[in-house]
């Protein structure tokens with residue numbers, strides 16, 4: 001990823017790898033001197049592509065966890081503004097998994113396809129995020145609602161969001177699929193972190209272009225737990241915005257048919 005040997009060694013010395021029982025996970029250490037744990041699945045016959053792909057994503061989290069614990073001004077600033085910021089860093093690593101194996105993707109449309117992929121993922125997860133926000137607004141207005149009423153509301157709100165933003169594009173009306181993320185009830189307002197993570201990921205990717213990734217990663221992530229827009233201004237000189245993604249998507253659909 002472009003880290004100088006001494007920095008790479010230093011960061012790696014804070015990371016240890018364990019076999020995962022589930023899919024994969026990055027467990028950050030809370031104190032200096034402890035290890036960040038990278039957990040991924042290694043099957044009986046060794047690591048397969050899926051295990052490797054997840055491992056690279058988790059390694060991204062571990063590198064971020066190391067930078068934002070050891071390289072911040074003060075321990076109390078350790079970390080990132082919220083989950084979206086660490087996911088953005090993990091996505092950046094994950095995208096380079098084949099590069100790291102020396103496999104080059106020479107598709108001339110590579111960048112356009114990556115833009116469309118990012119746009120599509122954001123579009124998809126924004127739907128469930130809107131349902132999440134609507135449902136929590138409704139729950140605060142109806143503190144005595146029963147589980148049956150909640151279920152009915154989630155499904156009808158999912159259809160409402162679908163009909164407004166997806167039905168015309170996908171040609172199906174009243175689809176309830178955006179209600180599928182049941183964990184939005186036990187992890188309140190977590191889902192919006194994903195689309196915001198894709199926006200941050202996109203803005204960072206634009207910023208990293210033509211620069212040394214490792215040096216920039218250290219500069220950006222050593223800012224620590226600032227408030228989100230301050231962090232972003234320090235990182236790329238502008239606030240979190242959907243504009244760069246929309247503009248790049250416009251350009252991409254002119255090329256990719």
Ligand SMILES: [Zn+2]
Nearest residue numbers: 057061087090
């Ligand atoms: Zn992640």
